[in-house]
Amino acid sequence: MNSALQLAGIRKSFDGALALDGASFESRSGEVHALLGENGAGKSSLMNVAAGLYAPDAGSISINGAPISLSGPASARSHGIGMVHQHFKLVRPFTVAENVLLANPQPHFASGLRDIRDAIKKQVDALKFSIDPDRRIDSMTVAEQQQAEIVKVLVGGARILILDEPTAVLTDAEAVGLLEIVQRLARSGTAVVLVTHKLQDVKRYADVVTIMRGGRTVATLDPRQSTAEELTELTVGQTSALPERTPHQGGETRLNVGALTYTRADGRTMLNNTSFFVRAGEIYGIAGVSGNGQAELAEALIGAIEPSLGEIWVDGAGDIGHAGQARRREAAIAAIPADRYAYALAGSLPIQDNLAVAQIRSGRYGSVFRLDRAAMRRDAIAAVKDYDVQGVRSVKQKASLLSGGNAQKLVIAREFSLEPEVVVAHSPSRGLDARACAAVHQRLIAARERGAAIVLISEDLDEILSLSDRIGVMTRGAIVAEFERPADRQAIGRAMVDHA
Amino acid sequence: MHDILRRAEPLTSPVPASPRGFGRLTLDVRQNLPPWKQAVFVGSSLILGLAISVAILALAGIPPLTLASELAGVLTAENLRGVLIQAAPLILVGLGASVAFRIGFWNLGIEGQMIFGGIFAAAISIYDIGPPATRLILMGMAAALGGALWVLLVVFLKLRFRVNEIIATLLLNYVAMYFLFHLLYGAWQDAKTAFPQSTPFRPFERLTDIGYGVNSGLLIAIAGVLAAGWLIHLSRIGFYTRFISANPRMAKVVGVPVQTATIWIIAISGACSGLAGFVNVASQEGRLTQSYANGYVFSGVLIAFLSRNDPIVVAIVAFLIAVLFITGQTLQVFYQIPFTMVQMIEAIIVMAVASSEFLIRHRIRWIR
Numbered sequence: 076m077n078s079a080l081q082l083a084g085i086r087k088s089f090d091g092a093l094a095l096d097g098a099s100f101e102s103r104s105g106e107v108h109a110l111l112g113e114n115g116a117g118k119s120s121l122m123n124v125a126a127g128l129y130a131p132d133a134g135s136i137s138i139n140g141a142p143i144s145l146s147g148p149a150s151a152r153s154h155g156i157g158m159v160h161q162h163f164k165l166v167r168p169f170t171v172a173e174n175v176l177l178a179n180p181q182p183h184f185a186s187g188l189r190d191i192r193d194a195i196k197k198q199v200d201a202l203k204f205s206i207d208p209d210r211r212i213d214s215m216t217v218a219e220q221q222q223a224e225i226v227k228v229l230v231g232g233a234r235i236l237i238l239d240e241p242t243a244v245l246t247d248a249e250a251v252g253l254l255e256i257v258q259r260l261a262r263s264g265t266a267v268v269l270v271t272h273k274l275q276d277v278k279r280y281a282d283v284v285t286i287m288r289g290g291r292t293v294a295t296l297d298p299r300q301s302t303a304e305e306l307t308e309l310t311v312g313q314t315s316a317l318p319e320r321t322p323h324q325g326g327e328t329r330l331n332v333g334a335l336t337y338t339r340a341d342g343r344t345m346l347n348n349t350s351f352f353v354r355a356g357e358i359y360g361i362a363g364v365s366g367n368g369q370a371e372l373a374e375a376l377i378g379a380i381e382p383s384l385g386e387i388w389v390d391g392a393g394d395i396g397h398a399g400q401a402r403r404r405e406a407a408i409a410a411i412p413a414d415r416y417a418y419a420l421a422g423s424l425p426i427q428d429n430l431a432v433a434q435i436r437s438g439r440y441g442s443v444f445r446l447d448r449a450a451m452r453r454d455a456i457a458a459v460k461d462y463d464v465q466g467v468r469s470v471k472q473k474a475s476l477l478s479g480g481n482a483q484k485l486v487i488a489r490e491f492s493l494e495p496e497v498v499v500a501h502s503p504s505r506g507l508d509a510r511a512c513a514a515v516h517q518r519l520i521a522a523r524e525r526g527a528a529i530v531l532i533s534e535d536l537d538e539i540l541s542l543s544d545r546i547g548v549m550t551r552g553a554i555v556a557e558f559e560r561p562a563d564r565q566a567i568g569r570a571m572v573d574h575a
Numbered sequence: 576m577h578d579i580l581r582r583a584e585p586l587t588s589p590v591p592a593s594p595r596g597f598g599r600l601t602l603d604v605r606q607n608l609p610p611w612k613q614a615v616f617v618g619s620s621l622i623l624g625l626a627i628s629v630a631i632l633a634l635a636g637i638p639p640l641t642l643a644s645e646l647a648g649v650l651t652a653e654n655l656r657g658v659l660i661q662a663a664p665l666i667l668v669g670l671g672a673s674v675a676f677r678i679g680f681w682n683l684g685i686e687g688q689m690i691f692g693g694i695f696a697a698a699i700s701i702y703d704i705g706p707p708a709t710r711l712i713l714m715g716m717a718a719a720l721g722g723a724l725w726v727l728l729v730v731f732l733k734l735r736f737r738v739n740e741i742i743a744t745l746l747l748n749y750v751a752m753y754f755l756f757h758l759l760y761g762a763w764q765d766a767k768t769a770f771p772q773s774t775p776f777r778p779f780e781r782l783t784d785i786g787y788g789v790n791s792g793l794l795i796a797i798a799g800v801l802a803a804g805w806l807i808h809l810s811r812i813g814f815y816t817r818f819i820s821a822n823p824r825m826a827k828v829v830g831v832p833v834q835t836a837t838i839w840i841i842a843i844s845g846a847c848s849g850l851a852g853f854v855n856v857a858s859q860e861g862r863l864t865q866s867y868a869n870g871y872v873f874s875g876v877l878i879a880f881l882s883r884n885d886p887i888v889v890a891i892v893a894f895l896i897a898v899l900f901i902t903g904q905t906l907q908v909f910y911q912i913p914f915t916m917v918q919m920i921e922a923i924i925v926m927a928v929a930s931s932e933f934l935i936r937h938r939i940r941w942i943r
Contacts, residue, residue: 089603130601130942377828404830418828421821432818433829435811443811489829 722849
């Protein structure tokens with residue numbers, strides 16, 4: 076097989092911070108080539124260089140053995156390189172066909188649109204996708220939007236397809252479906268690059284894997300010839316395991332969610348009589364296929380939305396579903412939301428402010444009239460150290476400069492500084508690498524040992540199974556089944572789909 | 576780490592300038608730029624803006640040298656007095672605008688708030704409320720209240736019905752203006768002159784002279800600057816404002832009292848504008864007139880923008896704008912250029928400084 080895309084000695088720095096330090100990578104036609112690494116290892120940066128988004132400071136790019144220079148994404152496209160980003164680049168109020176047309180301009184609009192629609196249909200049939208070229212992006216699920224992105228790139232004539240963390244936004248079943256399609260696509264002669272940090276996906280679907288660490292490519296090997304432990308060791312440098320569990324003591328009920336109902340502005344009922352309780356010292360996992368009301372449940376619990384009906388009762392604070400912020404804070408609920416930059420961090424503000432904000436009201440950082448910035452700084456430095464937040468040059472730097480895992484550690488540091496009685500964690504390890512993920516899990520277990528009641532909402536069944544004392548399965552806005560630890564994975568899986 | 580960067584700042588993917596041939600321009604996001612470099616960018620943009628303005632004035636028939644001597648003429652005692660008197664309301668509207676902009680509330684109703692500040696102050700005089708000794712203080716407080724109430728109407732509409740504050744504040748300026756006319760052509764018209772003005776204030780209802788013919792309006796403005804500086808940089812509510820503007824949804828979840836803080840900040844913004852109205856009616860005019868608030872919306876927005884919403888810088892910028900005003904008046908009188916020319920110069924300077932913002936956020940590189 077011949078080399079389709081070759082990157083050699085790529086260096087790239089951003090304002091002095093080195094993101095890529097002489098990374099090399101070679102992908103061949105007909106292969107699924109996985110690019111594995113922790114968050115911040117440089118996977119996305121390297122692929123952004125290949126897609127013409129970043130101009131490298133040094134290094135060379137070759138296509139089919141011939142050196143080329145890329146002047147931008149359009150020039151990468153003309154060389155047959157197409158990239159599907161983790162955050163989709165689609166115009167939401169446009170249809171699929173219009174989006175594809177926008178990326179692949181045609182000389183005449185009307186006939187161009189017709190041609191594009193035919194081309195889309197051909198690709199959709201070939202890949203056995205389910206999308207309709209005339210549907211608007213904003214009416215589609217995430218998985219369908221991803222299909223639209225892939226079709227967009229393929230209609231543009233891509234022979235090299237780069238997928239950046241494609242399964243991060245998908246459910247288990249959707250991910251399997253996608254990866255099988257991707258594998259078929261490779262067999263038909265496309266060079267596929269799969270940027271990921273999921274070991275199972277690499278083991279099961281990749282023909283070759285290149286591992287990145289600290290901006291360098293450290294190894295390229297055959298994933299079928301190597302064990303998961305070997306791969307983990309290459310990515311992280313060391314393997315970390317979950318701590319042993321002490322059995323649950325069965326404390327008093329701390330949180331009781333009763334008949335919670337929430338109807339969105341567009342009339343869709345997202346929560347429909349959701350009821351469950353969580354005791355002190357217990358982790359209650361909520362499993363389910365994404366889009367069944369988990370996001371709304373988390374938002375209602377952390378106070379981002381107000382439920383239409385029902386109660387959220389917290390020991391010592393009463394029903395807080397409709398309470399003001401002061402009462403909510405009394406309830407000492409820690410919020411670890413799925414979307415950190417939507418609900419947990421102000422990216423443009425300093426780390427120190429992001430850490431202090433939750434305790435401003437308590438007077439810890441000075442009176443109404445005079446803030447105590449020295450205390451903020453002292454606590455922030457201590458928190459960064461305690462929670463092992465990496466990449467902090469100064470606690471006055473913007474929070475948005477932290478990588479996903481470190482931003483999550485920052486959120487946890489703040490929320491746990493309040494000594495919470497109740498913790499609401501929604502996909503707390505989404506997008507994190509193995510080590511950051513283990514650190515997050517350890518923090519949750521430590522809170523459990525301390526006697527907090529923890530609600531863990533996650534689409535990652537492994538995460539739910541390994542952490543939860545009890546598990547509720549959520550379907551169409553309600554808890555339809557409950558399981559005690561140790562729960563049977565198959566039974567939970569059946570409950571997830573049976574009621575759908 | 577750089578994924579995050581791109582997510583936080585969406586407009587940053589490098590844009591190819593020319594497809595082939597001479598290489599291309601790339602844009603990189605700057606993570607940090609030292610303050611002195613920022614000052615250099617802003618300063619050079621300002622100089623560029625001024626240079627363009629001078630060129631336009633030269634085309635309008637005012638030689639640059641004359642312009643220089645006119646500007647130097649500001650330094651005469653008479654003109655300097657005019658500048659200091661003019662600076663007081665400009666500082667106050669600059670504060671009013673910048674405080675509101677800090678939480679992303681686009682208060683374009685400064686004129687309406689000034690009008691109601693003036694009306695409330697005049698009401699104290701007309702209905703003869705309170706003893707003469709405290710009359711001025713009472714008028715000032717009434718003016719602040721008037722300005723605050725007028726803008727709080729919009730805050731209510733925004734928080735309760737999600738009415739866009741840009742439209743609401745702007746259009747309420749006209750409502751305020753016609754209400755003022757209603758008073759001046761009706762109940763509050765000066766019976767002696769039959770002009771659309773109120774009866775003149777009594778001597779103890781006018782701002783006192785603090786020397787050189789400058790009235791105590793300037794002291795009110797300086798006190799306002801200090802108070803706003805404390806509010807923004809040192810107080811708890813100032814800390815909250817940063818989160819409300821950076822990420823309001825997140826602010827709510829982490830327990831920032833978003834609604835309460837918003838109401839307070841906007842009330843303070845309206846109060847500043849109301850005080851500006853009071854300063855104008857209780858100093859030079861000495862009575863309620865039809866036009867004491869004219870043109871202040873634009874000046875307030877300009878000052879807030881140039882000062883990047885920092886109260887201390889507001890004072891400096893307002894002073895410079897006052898110089899521009901007074902020079903403009905002289906040019907108007909001696910060279911017959913229209914006052915719109917002065918407004919055009921203001922606009923050019925805004926655009927120049929706005930473009931420097933882009934250079935501060937991005938680095939432009941030429942790659943072959």
